[in-house]
Amino acid sequence: MPPSFSPYFMYGTAWKEDESRRLTRLAIESGFRAIDTANQRKHYHEVGVGEGIADAIQAGLVTREDLFLQTKFTYLAGQDARLPYDPQADFPTQVRQSFQSSLEHLGTDRLDSYVLHGPSQGEGLGDCDHEVWETMEALHGGGGIGVLGVSNVNLGQLEALCAAAQVAPSFVQNRCYARRGWDREIRSFCRERGIVYQGFSLLTANRKELKLPVIAGLAERLGKTPAQVVFRFALEVGMLPLTGTTDAAHMREDLAAHELKLSPAEIAAIEGCSQRDEPRS
Numbered sequence: 001m002p003p004s005f006s007p008y009f010m011y012g013t014a015w016k017e018d019e020s021r022r023l024t025r026l027a028i029e030s031g032f033r034a035i036d037t038a039n040q041r042k043h044y045h046e047v048g049v050g051e052g053i054a055d056a057i058q059a060g061l062v063t064r065e066d067l068f069l070q071t072k073f074t075y076l077a078g079q080d081a082r083l084p085y086d087p088q089a090d091f092p093t094q095v096r097q098s099f100q101s102s103l104e105h106l107g108t109d110r111l112d113s114y115v116l117h118g119p120s121q122g123e124g125l126g127d128c129d130h131e132v133w134e135t136m137e138a139l140h141g142g143g144g145i146g147v148l149g150v151s152n153v154n155l156g157q158l159e160a161l162c163a164a165a166q167v168a169p170s171f172v173q174n175r176c177y178a179r180r181g182w183d184r185e186i187r188s189f190c191r192e193r194g195i196v197y198q199g200f201s202l203l204t205a206n207r208k209e210l211k212l213p214v215i216a217g218l219a220e221r222l223g224k225t226p227a228q229v230v231f232r233f234a235l236e237v238g239m240l241p242l243t244g245t246t247d248a249a250h251m252r253e254d255l256a257a258h259e260l261k262l263s264p265a266e267i268a269a270i271e272g273c274s275q276r277d278e279p280r281s
Helices: 019-031 044-058 089-108 127-141 157-166 184-193 204-210 213-223 226-236 248-259 264-271
Strands: 010-012 035-036 068-073 111-117 145-151 171-175 196-200 239-243
Touching: 019 035, 019 044, 019 248, 035 196, 044 089, 068 196, 089 111, 089 127, 111 127, 127 145, 127 157, 145 157, 157 184, 171 184, 171 213, 184 196, 204 226, 213 226, 213 264, 226 239, 226 248, 226 264, 239 248
Parallel strands: 010 035, 010 239, 035 068, 068 111, 111 145, 145 171, 171 196, 196 239
Antiparallel strands: none
């Protein structure tokens, strides 16, 4: 059975390596119910994520139905030698092999969200992108996937995908830079289409902005952390934020961001912040 909820905060498991198992369980213990990973051994350890999930279920912390599991299909160019599919196979076969491998890694018979981990080229979509998406649609139609998503896209690519897709993406997951308006154009398109925008690297991509008075000063006045302010802002503007923190206290603090209140003026100020506004030393 799929989860009976939509996630509001997601734990990201990239770059955790041998700590993936422990940190996935710790995230669940701390209160996360949505887990993001990828079948891309170069940056993720999906097997470890699955082991952490199994540990949490075995310990009685959650059931599978309590969790929202999201993983990704990654092209050969984004992989290292540890491949989840036959590199000589056609793209539909690669997708199906990667999908089946992810089910095994995560110890489940169904994914709540399956994401194309970025188009095959920097601009526009290639024929292979359409083949991959059509295969993902078929897996979705077969009941093995709840919703589909796409990551690391620009506006033109997203428009092209939505124009061609039989099953539109429910999620767009992008790295989110304050200096680029927090990906404003993509977010606007998503809002118009009822697509949920997942923002990642909200902290690591915006280290300078976190020190600006509009964020750091606001955090101090509220008695909260800059991270909590950014995550609350993300929630206020309709994002589904990801965090990849490895610290249990930070996990709990991040989740508590939904309790924070920001005024419309404060939200607008954060929306408009940029490293260009940083005071001169």
